[in-house]
Ligand code: PEP
């Protein structure tokens with residue numbers, strides 16, 4: 609249940625009510641918002657004078673639900689708006705990993721040349737093997753900061769575990785929580801305390817309900833700027849890396865108020881399939897795309913097979929506008 613309380617009751621009273629009904633209290637500009645488990649459906653009449661309105665739910669998709677907010681939450685990615693009435697599909701691009709200054713400079717220049725605003729590169733990589741490249745860590749974050757300062761790019765980078773979450777929050781404009789890390793409560797709770805946008809990638813064995821419940825951890829902790837990212841789930845199919853769940857995307861668009869970003873790169877796993885799959889993603893009418901692109905994919909230190917080279921990325925980008933337009937969106 610979500611309860612809106614009058615602002616003039618004051619924060620002490622709101623906190624007291626929060627404690628009594630075992631809820632999370634968020635202070636909004638014109639009200640207090642208290643969220644309890646969805647199993648709670650009644651509120652004693654002694655609170656009648658404090659309450660503006662209440663919302664009852666059948667499951668713990670609450671703050672993320674269209675039943676609560678019948679719109680897409682508006683989120684700023686640097687100077688670009690997604691959600692709200694924007695109908696923007698933002699293209700977020702960059703290499704899987706930040707590998708060197710030269711490499712990330714090349715990526716940054718490509719984005720600038722193409723009029724894109726948002727650079728993504730991983731510094732703390734959640735690798736499947738302990739023997740593969742684990743990312744440059746803090747050194748990589750500093751390189752991303754340099755790209756932000758030199759090129760005016762908005763930076764998105766991923767957090768792997770709670771040990772460096774504060775560092776990632778400090779250096780990035782948007783925090784990416786990876787598919788393997790989305791259940792880490794240390795990360796979710798730290799991301800709830802900032803107001804920076806948080807992009808949560810769906811775990812490859814995660815149901816849509818569980819995915820949205822992870823978002824609820826961040827939302828109920830006080831950060832409304834949550835973006836959902838579908839990046840493929842594991843099915844019986846082995847010829848592609850994962851299976852991009854476009855049915856799930858339709859579900860999220862219909863039932864949640866959170867912006868949705870699609871990641872065709874990790875779903876497909878192979879560069880040859882990315883252009884067609886990206887166009888299919890754009891045709892879904894989504895708030896953003898996350899595409900891996902590398903100056904020379906053959907030497908990439910992670911996800912080499914799926915990264916587009918610069919020419920392939922440029923050619924792909926040229927084809928997206930008409931698809932976006934056909935579904936009432938624009939590529940930004
Ligand atoms: C990534 O974005 O490079 C990555 C590791 O993705 P995922 O968390 O979706 O596997």
Ligand code: MN
Nearest residue numbers: 704900910911
């Ligand atoms: Mn990757």
